Amino acid sequence: MIAEDPAFWRAGAISSTLVMLVVLGFLTVDSLATIRPGGANVPAYTVINKEIRYEFDVESNRYRPVIGAEQLLFGRNYSAQEAEETMRLGKLVIQSRNCMNCHTFFGNGAYYAPDLTKAWLDPAWQQMWMPMTQSSTREDAMAIFLMNPEKFPTWSRQMPNLNITRKEAEALVAYLKWMSAVETNGFPIHFGHIQTNR
């Protein structure tokens, strides 16, 4: 019987692997085009000069980022090159401070601290940290908190002081703002639209 011959199953293993690799190759080409900055799902880095919201879209039946009117960050309008350099620095802050081993980005990382996918849009910056840091803008409150987390303890779990400089903190805030504008197929669901009080 052919099924008792190992060569039959070897041929099956080779062919199924090759077919799947070819399909993955095609999907990768398409996916990389979709997720490049300025692609269908990932905004250009200059989106940090705009207002970003996260709203329910009836047609697709999920929450989606919405790009609004101009909204300067740290009082600046970043050129394309400045925005790219800032993003580069922001990502280096994330990697050099090992953020991913406490937090998650797009839900990936460790689970000891909050997910940062839409952290820019979190209502707590305006409700809690702006008064605490005596800042007039959300980005300023975020930067001050990131530089001195021990001075602004909120809940029982605290963030360590990672010696983040002002320049690094601003780049990190810009990075989080850009990331909140990425189309993530509705994750996290209804972020920031429910006020918990238990």
Add this chain to the structure above:
Amino acid sequence: MFRSQQLALRYFAAAMTLFGIMIVAGLLASTHYVQDGFMLNKLDFSITKTLHIDTMIIWLLMGFIGAVYWFLPIELEREVEGIKLAEIMFWIFCAAVAVVAAVFIFVQYGPATEMSLWFINQGRKYVEAPRWAAIGITLVVLVFVYNVVATALKAKKITGIVGVLMVDLIPLFGLYLIAFPSITNMSEDQYWWWWLVHLWVEATWEILIGCIMALALMQLLGTNRRIVETWLYIEVALVLGTGILGLGHHYFWIGTPSYWLGIGGFFSALEPLPLLGMVVHAVYDAGTHRMKTTNKPAFFWVMAEAFGNFIGGGVFGFMMTLPQINLFTHGTQWTVSHGHFAFWGAYGCGIIAVIYLALQKARDAQQLDSTAWKWSFALLNLGMVGMVGALLVSGIAQAFYERAMGGSTLQAFMEAQTNVWFVQGIVMRLVFGLVFAVGYVILIVDLLAIGRKRVATENFKARAAGGPA
């Protein structure tokens, strides 16, 4: 004994040492959850967590490499080609791991520059090792690939298992190169990062452990080569046939197109199939041999591997893999529960089985048995199942309170973390982690003693006197 088998024993010793460090780091990370402010600004959670998962990757990798160095000369009936180089690489590997661990503990992090990524920490989960160390690991794997391929060519003998192993080593090496670049765009970064993490863990490693288990079964139960190789091919067809596009379950929420929701969900749902096949294979073989073996600990650990891989990797993975469910479970302790069970079941148990097999030959023991292995087997598996169950309770609470009800904000996160069910689960995880640690200590004591001549003689005398062995 071949020189490569002596090298294998050194790899096993290093793997077991790192296994212990992994447990200590895990207990510290668990304590971070239970006690607020624990070691804050001294040894933060990010460091203990990094040590926990990196030592896990390295002890498993060392276990795989050791297992191949053990079986290869038996399979090809000759010494491994380039053994001197392999022996040198072992010490380089150990030295690099020690230096990286010291840097993680004492330096921890640096400024936002490329230099930090080169010399301190790359900050990407599982591949945090700084680039210089990643180059070292690449060289170790390269030499390992050379050893396997050159030995097969010299022996002019490529068995089915060695053939699969040789092909599998190509992605094992190639995918690791993804550990190097630093990509600004988080979506693209995670796209490639998942190629490394998923296609290593859920494809390349599964095939590697499949080859190792095939070789182990032939040695342990004398299973017919034709049956073992047929099963291995079926496993490869199913693992790669489902696992390559199963990669899609990591592409639900990272910015990638929505067609991944369907593709990832469908192929992930099929991923338990090969793992179920392995259970059938193991039970069939055990039944055929009426559970009779000269190496009970290895036999039971092989069984634990088959069931653990299927339940921990397959069932627990499937439970949260459909996008409709994953939207709520993704990035919660639910994932941690699955992760612990899967790594332990798929790989940890298999490597321990191979170590017992190797020790039987190395110590020339006709029968390998003891009381201690039963205790360690029971406590390690009880500890793991307890941790997995406790984390699942926490994960369910988190999915409901943070994701579904709270909307995943900072406040929702912290409210879920202080929810009574979450806290109970996280405390019980630490308790069962301690049970697991006790099991580890007994395992090490047993590995040092089992099968040695003195013990074997005592067992023989006891049997001769009619007492318990």
